[in-house]
Amino acid sequence: MRSExxxxxxxxxxxxxxxxxxxxxxxxxxxxxxxxLAEPFDMSLPAISKHIRVLERAGLITQGQKAQYxxxxxxxxxxxxISRWTEQYRHIWxxxxxLMDDYINQLSGNQPKEI
Amino acid sequence: MRSExxxxxxxxxxxxxxxxxxxxxxxxxxxxxxxxLAEPFDMSLPAISKHIRVLERAGLITQGQKAQYxxxxxxxxxxxxISRWTEQYRHIWxxxxxLMDDYINQLSGNQPKEI
Numbered sequence: 001m002r003s004e005x006x007x008x009x010x011x012x013x014x015x016x017x018x019x020x021x022x023x024x025x026x027x028x029x030x031x032x033x034x035x036x037l038a039e040p041f042d043m044s045l046p047a048i049s050k051h052i053r054v055l056e057r058a059g060l061i062t063q064g065q066k067a068q069y070x071x072x073x074x075x076x077x078x079x080x081x082i083s084r085w086t087e088q089y090r091h092i093w094x095x096x097x098x099l100m101d102d103y104i105n106q107l108s109g110n111q112p113k114e115i
Numbered sequence: 116m117r118s119e120x121x122x123x124x125x126x127x128x129x130x131x132x133x134x135x136x137x138x139x140x141x142x143x144x145x146x147x148x149x150x151x152l153a154e155p156f157d158m159s160l161p162a163i164s165k166h167i168r169v170l171e172r173a174g175l176i177t178q179g180q181k182a183q184y185x186x187x188x189x190x191x192x193x194x195x196x197i198s199r200w201t202e203q204y205r206h207i208w209x210x211x212x213x214l215m216d217d218y219i220n221q222l223s224g225n226q227p228k229e230i
Contacts, residue, residue, distance in 0.1 A: 005133040005136075006133075008133070008136070009131045009132060009133055011129075012128070012130040012131035013127070013131035014130070015123075015127040016124045016127035016128035016131060017124060018120040018121075018123070018124055021123070023119075027205075028203070028204060028207060031132070038195075049151075066217075074204075074207065075204075076204050076207045076208045076211070077208070079201055079204045079208070080193075080208045082197070082201060083198070083201040083202070083205070085136075086194055086197060086198040086201065087198075088140075088185045089143060089189075089191050089194045090198070092143060092189065092191045093191045093192070093194070096191070105208045
């Protein structure tokens with residue numbers, strides 16, 4: 001079994017490409033075949049298939065087993081993991097917004113809130 | 116100016132490495148010099164410096180300008196961007212939890228909630 005650290009690295013690496021993110025955005029609307037996924041991109045089928053394999057290895061999509069028609073589906077489990085990972089930093093950007101509020105209050109002549 | 120797509124790709128690529136994520140976790144606690152950042156890792160200073168440069172190029176850390184003592188600081192702006200990007204998929208994993216709740220209710224003999 002891959003460690004959580006390895007899984008996160010693989011998810012982040014898979015998302016570091018705008019075509020792969022666009023494929024996920026399309027699959028969020030419903031399943032699609034490789035041909036359907038390739039349509040909006042000026043890209044060969046083998047190039048799209050390669051992106052799909054990267055997403056599949058990262059657990060972000062699953063592909064059906066029917067012989068000719070193998071629809072792809074999104075699996076959001078790895079996205080949920082990176083969402084949880086990112087949450088640990090939320091207090092930092094929220095604290096920055098609070099500081100900005102205080103500064104704007106000072107500029108407009110109001111006192112920052114008493115604690 | 117880099118496009119939002121390029122910025123997201125660069126952020127995801129920078130985060131696709133467990134050492135770089137550990138450096139960010141350390142900096143979330145407060146500023147640190149390159150030597151302090153290198154300490155917990157069995158890695159040469161040049162190797163750590165290389166990771167720091169990747170994080171700096173992605174806008175995830177800033178480095179002070181004082182000659183000998185150049186402390187690194189975290190900048191969470193790119194993390195906030197990927198948090199917003201991930202949020203667009205939240206409804207999918209939340210819907211999955213709702214389905215799971217209904218299934219557990221059925222197993223335990225309860226009817227799923229009427230809509």
